[in-house]
Amino acid sequence: MPNPFYVTTPIYYVNDRPHIGHAYTTVAADFLTRFHVLAGREAFFLTGTDEHGSKVAEAAQAAGLSEIEFCDRTVDHFKKAWESLLINYSYFIRTTSERHKKAVWKILDAMRQAKTDDGQDAVYSDYYEGPYCTGCEKFMTEKDLVDGICPLHNRKAELIKEKNYFFRLSAYLPEIKRRIKSNEFLILPEERRREVLGLIEQDIGDFSLSREKVKWGIPLSFDDSQLAYVWVDALTNYVSAIGYADDQESFDKWWNGAEVVHLMAKDILKFHCLYWPAMLLAAGVKIPDTVFLHGFLTVDGEKMSKSLGKKIDPIDMVKEFGADATRYLLLTQFPFGIDGDIQVDRFTRQYNSDLANDLGNLVSRVAKLIATNFDSKLPDPKKDVPGLKALMSKAEKVPGSAYAHVKHFAPDKAIAEAINLVRAGNKYFTDTEPWKLAKEGQTDELGGVLYACCEILRIVSIMLHPIMPNKMQELRSVLSLDDSTLSLKNAQIFFELKPGVKIELKESIFPRHDVKKTAAAKTDSKSSGNSDNNGLLDFAEFARAKLKVAVVIEAEKIEGTDKLLKLQIDLGTEKRQIVAGVAEFYTPEEITGKKIIVVSNLKPAKIRGVESNGMLLAAKSGGKLTLVSLASDLPAGSDVS
Numbered sequence: 001m002p003n004p005f006y007v008t009t010p011i012y013y014v015n016d017r018p019h020i021g022h023a024y025t026t027v028a029a030d031f032l033t034r035f036h037v038l039a040g041r042e043a044f045f046l047t048g049t050d051e052h053g054s055k056v057a058e059a060a061q062a063a064g065l066s067e068i069e070f071c072d073r074t075v076d077h078f079k080k081a082w083e084s085l086l087i088n089y090s091y092f093i094r095t096t097s098e099r100h101k102k103a104v105w106k107i108l109d110a111m112r113q114a115k116t117d118d119g120q121d122a123v124y125s126d127y128y129e130g131p132y133c134t135g136c137e138k139f140m141t142e143k144d145l146v147d148g149i150c151p152l153h154n155r156k157a158e159l160i161k162e163k164n165y166f167f168r169l170s171a172y173l174p175e176i177k178r179r180i181k182s183n184e185f186l187i188l189p190e191e192r193r194r195e196v197l198g199l200i201e202q203d204i205g206d207f208s209l210s211r212e213k214v215k216w217g218i219p220l221s222f223d224d225s226q227l228a229y230v231w232v233d234a235l236t237n238y239v240s241a242i243g244y245a246d247d248q249e250s251f252d253k254w255w256n257g258a259e260v261v262h263l264m265a266k267d268i269l270k271f272h273c274l275y276w277p278a279m280l281l282a283a284g285v286k287i288p289d290t291v292f293l294h295g296f297l298t299v300d301g302e303k304m305s306k307s308l309g310k311k312i313d314p315i316d317m318v319k320e321f322g323a324d325a326t327r328y329l330l331l332t333q334f335p336f337g338i339d340g341d342i343q344v345d346r347f348t349r350q351y352n353s354d355l356a357n358d359l360g361n362l363v364s365r366v367a368k369l370i371a372t373n374f375d376s377k378l379p380d381p382k383k384d385v386p387g388l389k390a391l392m393s394k395a396e397k398v399p400g401s402a403y404a405h406v407k408h409f410a411p412d413k414a415i416a417e418a419i420n421l422v423r424a425g426n427k428y429f430t431d432t433e434p435w436k437l438a439k440e441g442q443t444d445e446l447g448g449v450l451y452a453c454c455e456i457l458r459i460v461s462i463m464l465h466p467i468m469p470n471k472m473q474e475l476r477s478v479l480s481l482d483d484s485t486l487s488l489k490n491a492q493i494f495f496e497l498k499p500g501v502k503i504e505l506k507e508s509i510f511p512r513h514d515v516k517k518t519a520a521a522k523t524d525s526k527s528s529g530n531s532d533n534n535g536l537l538d539f540a541e542f543a544r545a546k547l548k549v550a551v552v553i554e555a556e557k558i559e560g561t562d563k564l565l566k567l568q569i570d571l572g573t574e575k576r577q578i579v580a581g582v583a584e585f586y587t588p589e590e591i592t593g594k595k596i597i598v599v600s601n602l603k604p605a606k607i608r609g610v611e612s613n614g615m616l617l618a619a620k621s622g623g624k625l626t627l628v629s630l631a632s633d634l635p636a637g638s639d640v641s
C-alpha cells in the first residue's frame with residue numbers, strides 16, 4: 001500500500017479576491033488529489049486563507065469592518081469560488097482559528113528550545129531597524145526599493161526600529177542544502193531547485209520571528225508585546241490543519257507517514273524552500289518531501305496583482321464555460337512549471353476543439369448510431385474488427401503513462417494522454433466508416449466498432465474524471481456506469497462494458513460554445529491546419545508540432561496584402577512553400593538566407609489563395625515581431641525539440 005498523499009496550496013491573502021492565478025494552483029492540487037485517489041491512494045488536500053497582518057487591518061478599516069468581519073467576507077469569496085470550481089478540499093484552514101494559534105505557539109516553543117549544532121540558541125532577541133513595507137508585510141532591503149518606495153505597492157517604506165525575536169536561519173542552511181542535493185528534499189522543477197541552491201550561497205541572513213508594530217496577528221505565548229511574523233504564522237498552517245497541536249494520530253498519518261507536497265507559484269520560493277524547512281528542522285519535525293513551484297500566469301500580457309492589472313474571476317469563467325471546462329482550460333494552457341500568458345480568446349477555440357468537437361462529437365456520433373441501429377442498447381463486441389488491436393494497444397498505455405505524469409506533477413501531460421486517446425477514438429470511428437456499415441447491413445461489424453468506441457469513452461470517463469468530475473459523471477451515466485468501476489485499474493482493461501446496457505445521450509455533454517467575441521475566436525480550430533487560427537498554434541497543437549530547421553531560399557510579397565510573404569524554404573530533404581505574416585517586419589531581401597524554425601507537420605492550408613505548407617516561429621515583443629532564427633550552423637532539416 002503506497003503511503004498517503006498530502007498536498008497543500010498556499011493559503012491565500014484575504015485582502016484579494018480569488019482570481020484565476022489562485023484557481024490555477026487550487027485546481028491543480030484538486031486534480032492531483034483526485035487522480036491519486038483514483039489510483040487507490042489515500043489523500044488529504046489542504047487549502048485556506050492567510051488572514052493576519054497590517055494590510056488586512058488596513059483593508060478592514062477602509063471597508064469599515066472589524067478585522068474578523070473583513071476576513072469572514074473574503075473567506076466566503078474564496079469558498080464560493082472553490083465550490084463553483086468543484087474543488088474538493090479535505091480541510092480549509094484559517095489562520096484566525098484557535099487550532100492554528102495553538103500550532104503556532106507549539107512550533108515557536110519548540111524552536112525556542114532548539115540549539116544549533118554549535119550550541120547557540122536557535123531563537124534570540126535583538127533589535128532591528130529598517131525600511132518596512134506594509135504592503136509586502138516585510139522589512140525591505142535597499143535593493144527592493146526605488147527612491148524609498150516599494151515598486152510593488154507604490155508606497156513609501158517606513159523606517160522601523162523594534163525589538164524582535166530572531167531565528168538563526170543560517171545555521172540550518174547547510175543541512176537544507178545537503179537534503180536538496182541528495183533529493184531527500186525535492187524542489188521542482190529543476191530551474192527552481194537551482195534558484196534555491198543559489199540563494200543558499202548568498203548571505204541571506206537570519207529572519208525575525210516576531211513583530212512589535214503589527215496589530216493584527218497571533219501574540220507570542222512567551223511575550224505578548226510581540227506578534228508572530230506573518231510568514232511564520234502562515235507557514236505553520238501546513239501542520240496546524242492536520243493536528244500538529246491537537247491531534248497526534250492525524251498528524252502522524254498526514255505528516256509523518258505521508259508524502260508531503262507543497263504546491264505554489266514561484267513567487268514564494270524562499271519562504272517555502274528555506275524558511276519553512278529550517279523552522280521544521282529546529283522544531284524537530286520532519287520536513288516536506290516536495291515543493292513544486294509552478295509558473296506565473298499573466299492575462300493578455302499583464303500581471304494579476306492585487307491592485308493592478310487584469311484579473312479573471314474564476315466564477316465568471318465558470319459562468320462562461322461551466323466548472324468542468326474551466327478546470328480543463330486552466331490546466332491545459334501551459335506545461336505546469338513554466339510561465340504563461342493567458343489569452344482569453346483561445347479558451348473558446350480550445351473548448352470547441354477539444355471538448356465540443358473531439359470529445360463531445362465522439363459521444364454523440366456513437367450514441368446516435370447505437371440509438372438508430374441497436375435500439376439504444378450496447379451491441380456485442382467483435383474482436384476482429386480492423387484497427388481494433390492498434391486502438392486497444394494505445395488505450396492500454398494511457399492510464400499508466402497518465403499516472404506517471406501525475407506523479408511527476410505534469411497535469412497538462414496527463415490530461416493530454418486522455419485527449420489523445422479521444423482523438424484516436426475519433427480516427428478509428430472515421431476510418432471504420434460505421435455509417436457505411438449500417439447502410440450495408442453489416443450489423444456485427446458495426447456493433448463491434450461501436451462497442452470499441454464505447455470502451456474508449458469509458459476509459460476516457462475515468463482518465464478525465466479528476467479534471468472534469470461532473471462532466472465525466474454525465475458521460476458515465478450515458479454509458480450506464482456507476483461509481484463501482486471508477487478506478488484507474490478499471491481503465492486498464494478492455495471489454496469491460498456489458499453488451500445490452502443502455503447507451504443513451506439525452507443532451508450533448510459539451511455543447512458548442514457560442515463564438516461571439518473576437519475575430520480570432522470566430523474560427524474553429526479542430527484540425528491542426530494553419531488556416532483557421534490567425535497564424536497561432538494553441539498549446540495542444542504546439543505539443544504535437546514537429547519543429548525543424550529551414551533556410552529561406554526565396555521570398556516575395558503576396559499581392560493585395562502588406563502583411564504576408566510567400567517563402568520558399570529548404571528543409572534539407574525537401575523544398576516547401578510557406579506563407580508567413582511577417583511582411584511588416586521583414587522585407588523579402590532581409591528574410592532570404594535566414595535560418596528559421598518551422599512547424600513542419602501541419603496540413604497544407606491556403607492563405608489568401610496561396611498554398612502554405614508549414615508555419616514559422618516568431619516572437620513578439622513591444623509590437624515588434626522577430627523571427628526565431630539560428631545563428632548556429634545546424635543544417636536545414638535538423639529536428640528541434
Ligand code: MSP
Pocket residue numbers: 009010011012013016020021022024025050234235236237263264265266267268295296297298304
Ligand atoms: N499568503 C501567502 C502564502 C502563504 S503560504 C504559507 C501568499 N498569498 S497569495 O494570495 O499572494 O497567493 C500566492 C499564490 O497564489 C501563488 O504562489 C500561487 O499559488 C497563486 N497565484 C497567485 N497569482 C498567480 C498567478 N498570477 N499565476 C500563478 N499562480 C498565482 O503569497
